[in-house]
Amino acid sequence: MRLRNRTPFLAAAAMAAVGLLLLLAGCSLNIEGQQSALDPKGPVAKNQYDIFMLTLYVTTFIFITVGGSLAWVLWKFRQRKGDDPDFIPPQSHGHPLLEMGLVIASAGLLVIIAIPTFGGIILKKIVPDEFLGDAVEVNVTGFQWWWAFEYPEQGFYTANELVFPAGRAIKLNLRADDVIHSFWLPKLAGKVDLIPGQENFLWIKADEPGYFWGQCAEFCGDSHAYMLFRAIALPEDEWKEWLETQQRETVEDDGSFEPLLAREEWGYPEDKILKGAEVFRQACAGCHSVNPRMQTNGPNLAHFGSRSSVAAGWYENEYDLLYKWIREPERVKPGNFMYRGFLDRDGRTVIMPGLKDYDLSDEEVHAVTAYLYTLR
Amino acid sequence: MSSTVETEHHAPAPAEPVRDGIWRRPLKNTGLVGFLTTVDHKKIGIGYALGALFFLLLGGIEALIIRAQLMYPEQELISARTYNQLFTMHGTTMIFLAVMPLSAAFFNYIMPLQIGARDVAFPRMNALGLWCFLLGGVILNLSWFFPGGAPAIGWFAYAPLTDRQYSPEMGTDFWIMGLQILGIASLVGAFNFITTIVNMRAPGLSMMRLPLFTWMTLITSFLIILAFPAITIALVELMFDRHFGTYFFNVEGGGKPILWQHLFWIFGHPEVYILILPAMGIISEILPVFSRKPLFGYPLIVFSGAVIGFLGFAVWSHHMFTTGLGVVATTAFAFLTMLIAIPTGVKIFNWIGTMWGGRIRFTTPMLFSVGFIWMFMMGGFTGIMHSSPPVDAQQQDTYFVVAHFHYVLIGGSIFALFAGMYYWFPKVSGRLMDDFVGKIVFYLMFIGFNLAFFPMHILGMTGMPRRTHTYKSEMGWDQSNFWSTVGAFILGIGILIFVIQMVYAFYKGGKAPKDPWDSRTLEWDTDSPPKEYNFAYTPVIHARDQVWEDKYGVEAKRMEKIAPGKHGIHMPDQSWWPLITSIGIFIACLGMVFHKQPVPLTAEAVFGLEIVIAGLVATFIGMAAWALEGPGGFHLHPDPAEYAGATPAPEDEHGHH
Amino acid sequence: MSSHAATTDDPHAALEPLKKTSTGIENKKLAMWAFLASDCMFFGTLISTHLIYRKVYPTVVEPTEFFDIELTGFSSFILLMSSLLMALSVSAAHKGNIAGMRRFLLGTIFFGLIFLSGQVYEFNHFVKDAGLTLSSSVFGSTFYLLTGTHGVHVALGVLWLSCWTACSLPKDWAWYTLRGGRFLWLPFRVIFAPMVGRYKHENALDVEVAGLYWHFVDIVWIVIFTAVYLVEYLPILGF
């Protein structure tokens, strides 16, 4: 076997690779990204971030010392050109004391990580007393592929947008009806799963008012990637105001679904909106409630016009995108139930028809799109 | 392969027993029949390797499609559903059809040689394992061709997404039954290896003289027999839920989806050590050879391997930190998980100790081994981060986990398996692989791998969830994803060159001598490739690194050889029954997949359990005939030149009839 | 390291690796022990599933109201006794007493069949009279899967022992006794006739291995009987 000495090549290649990585890391480290866990904005996320950094320091230290000794050994004891190929190094078999020493050192380093870990486990589970007094409670339910938020103290529902006061602890009761989902708001707290038949708990707190992005983090079927949500931490006064508006009805309760909003604020021709109301009554009301106090199979749309996103956080709430969603829900979110309708346990029989079976015209979709903006 | 053998194959020895199977036993050991009926551990090992490499490429192509889709934000190269099917199949394929069988290939081929055995304890059962593995891969991938396509449930298939209601398609049934057959393959293999290692060592080869790779084979086999039952039962329960209306994971009847997670990970975590311990065994063989030093701290490395295996059963819930476990359980599982860093660290320290003061030669296997240590260490460190539940709360189900497990699986298992392939290729094929091309492969794979997976740490920490087929540009993940894809393709090119190089070397490579690397263990004392009977003589072992001692050691530690008796060497007979039995199992599993599915060309008929029953009957017939046939056997008479210098056998008082 | 494991440096000890073993334990026995370790995990998983679920079932009636503990207790006792017979047949096999071995094997099979009939009767009764089915509740699901898996183990054991019984019959029995030509005998002919007369003294080991399996299946039943049946009576007994 020819043995060419390629150690310098090895070293150079490895260096180049590492350099490239650092370069990439530097230019793509988007610390303040929408969902970055490296940019914590609340106590739970902050604690988790701190422990992460600690583990990062400890392991980097070990990597440098152990990996460094490895590099040194490779360099020092490599076979060089001109070395006697028949040289036999001393056949040492081990060094028990050294080995035990390293074991103990490793154990010590683990203790450094273990102690704050324990604190973090408790913190995520249990709201500290100081925040308990003015905590707000929200029931979160995950569905394929959207979120229902219920404010039990006030008794109303909303969807896909979690609004809460900054500076106060929010207690989240997490549930699911169909499959497992996971509630994750990286800047405020690590995730907790929503599991059918079980209730889980998580609490969050935003130090300052802000706008956050959240995401379903457990694979939950075709459109898992599109199961996002937004979270808005409001200053105390705006929060009070928001609570009030949310509890208001937005449509006539005579079954006509006409918006209660003053006509001059409709922003679209009157007949378009009224037509939209009619379409909504026929095609949409079976799944969507516009009564803030009622939850049906689909997202509650009572105040949809004032929300910032459509299709569970995937789109901004803009006319064209909303139109696209209602026109072609299947193209926006493959497999979604608004299009397919709801199915029975066997996975085949339709128990609630979806838009697939309604065959709405472009005009009707425009009308209902405009109509939705009057629900504020 | 055996063209140079000058023995009288199948010459009827005096007291040859009559071979009276239900069918005439197959005697031809070449061609298709020879392959389908083989019981030779070496041919079976090669069968495993070829199958595993095929699936590695298949899983790799699936991965490349995944990466291509993620290269740019909001791409529409493939649909969401196709993407979900791809990562499900990619994960399942890589773990069950690529890495596990590739390890099994080494168990089969190398382990018996390392212990000086003529074959494994149950050669026909070994063949059954091979066929079950291949047919399991077939079932799993058949799903692509049926309505609904491949499963889209993720490789750990969390209930209740796998319930009929949420996954009505047959893909999930293919997945269940495919894994079930693969489980049989792993289990029969493991029973066999345990028996072989414990019982069939050459004289003088005590447990504490076993080569490290053989030790890791033993420990891995124990992990398999203790871990697989959990998933087998879980799969049976899931199958009942889907086909017979039970409620194991269905909330409506009182079932708990979380039970699936416990059962899956009680299997799943030991499984990841099933994937890494053989790799560590390979590394522990290669480092001493190319440092020209014995393994540093051999007893401690063996012991830590066992401790890793043992602790592996006590940490499964670290995959479930976000499922709302109680504080006590979470803490306990977290701390137990951290403990695993210690035995793993021991191995790493001892590997470095092995090289310390040695004379290091950078051959291709050595480069892969050294690369392994660094990359595996990085993967281990991210594992330690995961083991802290508060940290894991942010990382679970993000690309950080994807980065973690690809570092341990590729930087760990795959690198070590490649090291092993480069190292043992001359032994298996009798040909040499070019070292320069090998190094190019290594650099391409090393750089491509890091480029592909290092950015995923950043992606994960900045919030990119895994198993999402697309992402929005606003998130700031574009660049990392782009480079990651570029890296994946470089890695792919490296693997492609490896495959080409191997095929080329097989036909055109230079002839390999017995011991091309100046190695230390017993397999290097026999021909490259070894004869059907492995060793013409019975080796009597007097030292741990026997072949090294033979070359450089003192007289007292030299190997003794004992010549075969006048009956020659006893070899097991070939058989059709393992293949037939596995086909029976295959039919039964397919029948289960088709259960309740419409019968083609009929109006309303659906399949009942007819096919399953037919398959089970075929299985039973296969097993009964197998038992009646008996192991059989014939004798070979190697050329006396092959055991020149051996002491004559102490004939009849110890021989048999 | 000294070679403190079972192997000695005696070069003659393992001359024929296919025939003699390093530990002195036969390969088949060792493999069976490994299989049983694995089977422990199988039953462990099933039993824990049942224990986790037994309290969450929304069944209408308490299990104690439809369990027939006397019957199940009796069949458990029979199964235990079959282990005794099994041990006797293994001992006869090692002594080369083929007729004795066959007699005890038949006894074991007979007891095994009694146990199985008990189970069939019991399942029938639970389904018909108590409405407990696989899909009536999760209690039904786990109950039938667990006890059913055990039943399948017993049935396979019966089949296995029957094969050895057939093997141990004298050669001329093959067509002689089964020649009645009655249709009912056909399957027996096809399955067992090729085996008749094949038993040799070295097969005593195989009977012993089958015995290991049989004892294991019996012992597991004790655990299942406790975990599935007896625990339900704890509240009645005041625990």
Ligand code: HEA
């Ligand atoms: C070969 C496979 C392999 C190996 C060896 C490991 C090794 C480890 N893994 Fe990994 N793991 C996977 C494969 C593997 N893992 C896979 C496939 C998944 C994801 C499954 C999925 O979700 O799809 C996963 C997921 C996973 C999780 C769950 C993450 C999540 O989903 O949120 C966790 C959590 O604790 C974890 C931890 C660990 C730990 C602590 C180790 C340890 O064994 C590592 C120990 C090694 C070292 C630490 C390095 C060397 C040590 C030293 C140099 C000594 C000094 C060090 C210290 C003192 C820290 N792994």
Ligand code: HEA
């Ligand atoms: C041992 C196991 C193993 C191995 C080797 C790999 C190898 C690779 N994996 Fe794998 N991966 C898993 C196990 C493994 N993976 C698991 C368990 C999951 C989780 C699945 C789940 O979530 O359910 C996963 C998930 C996973 C994801 C996340 C998907 C998601 O969550 O959305 C990604 C994304 O980049 C990925 C990429 C890759 C790549 C690029 C490779 C590369 O290393 C592949 C390299 C190989 C080749 C490229 C093939 C060889 C070359 C050719 C065939 C020639 C053609 C090529 C060219 C012309 C370039 N993997």
Ligand code: CUA
């Ligand atoms: Cu819901 Cu993913």
Ligand SMILES: [Cu+2]
């Ligand atoms: Cu794990």
